[in-house]
Amino acid sequence: MSGTALRGGSAAGSALPAALLAALPGLVFAAGYDHLAYGVGLLAGVVLAGLLIAPRLAQAASPAIASAIGEKFGAVAASVAAVLVVVVALPLLVADFTFVGLLFERGFAIAPVWAVAAMLVAVVLVGSMRDARPLALLSALAWLLLAASLLVPLTLIAFAIEGGATVPVTAYGLLLQDLQGIEETLIERGLVDFDTFSAHAAPFIRLIERDVFALVVTLALGVAALPHLASTLAQTRNPAQARFAGAWAALFVMILLISVPALAVYAKHAIYTTILNATPLASLPPWLEAPLAAGAAQIHGTSLDLFEQVVAGVRGGSQTTAAIADALGAGASRAQWQALDPDVQQVMFAAAAQHLLDPNAASAWEIYRGTVLPAAAAAAGNDAAVLTQSGLAMNPLGLLLIVPGLTGVPGPVALLMALAFTVAALAVSASLVRAVANVLPARSDERERTSAGIVLAVAVSAAAAGVAVFGRIDLVPLVVSALAIAAAGLFPVLALGLAWRRATAVGVIVAMIAGAGVTGYYMAGTQLVPASFYATWSPLSSASEYAVEEFDRLTVEAREAETEEERAEAAAALDDLARGSATRVGLANWAGIDGASSGIFGALAGILVLIVVSLVTPSRRRSAQP
């Protein structure tokens, strides 16, 4: 029994991509009830991986996904599965590499390229070892650290608020009740902007029912079909033990996932209390410094991170606000700077110059909140210069940065969190690298992996590291898209193909291609060519009458445009309208489902195709008989 518990705990440490886990409190903070769907979906996925898929893999000759599929359905099916494993693993590796790069850049001022390079070496070393025990130990350590980094701050915050020991994960109910009261007062006083505000416990405001449904199904099936999770649980080679290891893994993952909404509520309570008390921006509480310094939060479009970059620009010799824009490079900071009111730019520039003249007079944080923020507030029409709900924008990853400041011992807690999420990212990435190294068929001498597999794993991780250093990709959509491809391409085969005797090789191959194809087509179509996607599928779109009228008007404009330039402009406007944005669903959709949640379409297509094609192709057992 204790063996399966240990195996489950170790699998739990590497079950979920660290970047997604770190973003979860911020997601729940942003959308309240609606984003609780993430936790439910992820845990349901762990249960399915352990109970539905791992026992089947444990019965196969090798627990790796591609070899188990190859054993039953032949080499072609194994190759298709191998390609899918790489397609799923690559974006997940990119996400965790990027995440660690950000963590070290913001936390320890180490250039991302060094952190990512060190991580690449560690991940490849641990992931390509023949012995699975070092990886299992690393994953178990990751779980312990993650649990500590979530539960220790929770306990400390609950202690500070309640003035005594409580069980934080259950005791926050009263705090939630209190938060609801604060929210009502804010609404009554007209202090919220309903574009960005939704009451924390109110359901279906940011996501409607069918979005929640599609998200839960995509996450659950995607986690169930993750290339490393079920295989790790199946390493015992005994289905009965694999099942209990899966149940233990679900228990350990559950402990992490139920602390997430608690952290979100504690942080939201602290922020909304600050807003309710009309706290002047010049005396902003110190726990907001960390997210502002990391650029993970913005107040009226500014952040401490931006101010420090302006200081660096002035030190580098920039004489005007326009020169600062050039010094900021081509990234998000430049766009953030150019979006600011010229008056605010001028104030920041002058404050930066002043700070450089006498660096010891006041810290950058003091100058930022005392000088820059009141100017930014005035430009935004916030004449009282107090913290407002609409003025504060928070990245999903920024919320965790508030937490250490709320505990009373910010330094050690921040260090514990950074350590925990780094080790978790290492454990997940090394597990994925191991899964990639195992996709090439094993030789007859029962060695688990070939040197070609290791070469492939090194190539895939190096590619992921390269993208992580040079690309700036939004992490949450990236991880969810990878899970959607896993749900669409791999889940039907792993859940139904391996269990159903009548499944045929042709059925399995076509199902993998069709499932991944449908989801891939949906994600690419809605993002890359949204206007023509909508034109093709307009009867299925959830577009409003108003949006359709606008689309038709732009279409006519594009058709009647006289110059090439005008036509290109109208086509771009059409694409923007059809693509939608983070806050507005575009026209290019099927039933309003977000591109990242489209795993549900692919999984459905994959299951249907698997059943139909298997039934019309001759069964293996019949064809095996002479």
Add this chain to the structure above:
Amino acid sequence: MIEIGIGVLLVAGALALVAGAFGIVAAPAGVDLFPLFGVVGTGLVLTAGLLLVAAGRTRRAIARHPERRHTLRSTRLTIVALLLVAGLAIALPLSPGPFNLLRIGGFPAGYYLAAQGGLIGLVILAFWWAARQNRIDAEEQGS
């Protein structure tokens, strides 16, 4: 046998509701029950009926074909467990309305179930599922 009978009755009832709603047959005494049940309610009645019929047929098949006992029992357990997973992970978060009328320790109950209760339920379900399937495997090994 009894579950097949009840199941057939439920399916017939659901079909009658749909038929009444679309005016295919005149509703008895002019009462249209469809709005009372709604699409979801009618769907639930229909699903419950079909599941009962399937359960009854599976029980008979298990009694008649001892050589297929293991497959049939495992398949039945898998389907029941998957339905329970869907209930806890999908149906529960989608229906917080009625639960939110209650409060559990300060939480609106619908919120509590989506944030914690459903997750705890999934873990209990996972242990039950593992124990149950292992028992089926152990019992059927000899036969």
